[in-house]
Amino acid sequence: MARRGSGRSASWEWSRTAKTRRSILQAAREVFAEHGFAEASVAEFVRRAGSSVGSLYHHFGGKAELFLALWEEHQAAHEEAAAAAVARARQAGVTDPVELFIAGARAFLRGSWERRDLARLFMDGDGPPGFELMRRTRGREWVRQNAVLLGVGGAPRERLTVAVLTSVIGEAAREVAISETEEEAEEVIEAAVTMIRRFGPPRG
Structure with a gap:
């Protein structure tokens, strides 16, 4: 007992x-x-x-495992925030894949501001052995998930479009993380949204 x-x-x-x-x-x-x-x-x-x-x-x-644990938490927070934003947009009646993509992108980029210390750390390239490979592998998975969200096929032009849009978010995240103020970060986010709407896949 x-x-x-x-x-x-x-x-x-x-x-x-x-x-x-x-x-x-x-x-x-x-x-x-x-x-x-x-x-x-x-x-x-x-x-x-x-x-x-x-x-x-x-x-x-050890030190490497601590670094990777922080990176995994940071990535998980990004993914959870983006997924929640997309779900809220769907509940609000949004059906356009590009607008759903933008909802997720906004959440991702705002997380880059909220956790800008980590965003700057992980974009420096200073990490334990194998970290760069992990980051590239996660990046390829991110592109795949974005392709699903945007509803595009596997044609070369479509693959390139998704890769470009994903790169826009990644580069915008860097700019957000080094912004001096939240207002400046929001300007970067809105500029990224404008680019996504301009270069996104055809609607309908």
Whole structure:
């Protein structure tokens, strides 16, 4: 028979573990943003998190794994925000694939402003071995998903159009991340939307 309170104890232990993990991730985010991947140190992560080297290695395995965990969270936040924006647009009655694409693009680009420290970090090219390959692989998957959303086929011109539109969003994200103010970031977003409408696939 389980001891009374064992469930509460397990819940507390899980909460403490999650808090430790989150503290380490937040500390790593700050240090990576300030120093880049190569110059960031595990000792500084631990000091800012108020944790221990053993705890960091237990939760993440090392500096590279911390960097990749932050990147995966950043990408997941982008994808969730874009998917939610597209779903809201559909619920509002939007059916034009280009306008649905724009709804997702706006959410993606606003996330680049909200998490501009991470956006700048990941576009620097300073990462652990294998990161560039992961980024390119994710980029190809992003193009594929955009092709599905836009409802285009596999003809060369259509593939090129989707690749160009995806590149527009990627480059706009860079500009958003280095914007000085939110107003400047919004100007970049609107410029990107104008380009998408201009160069998007034919409607209807």
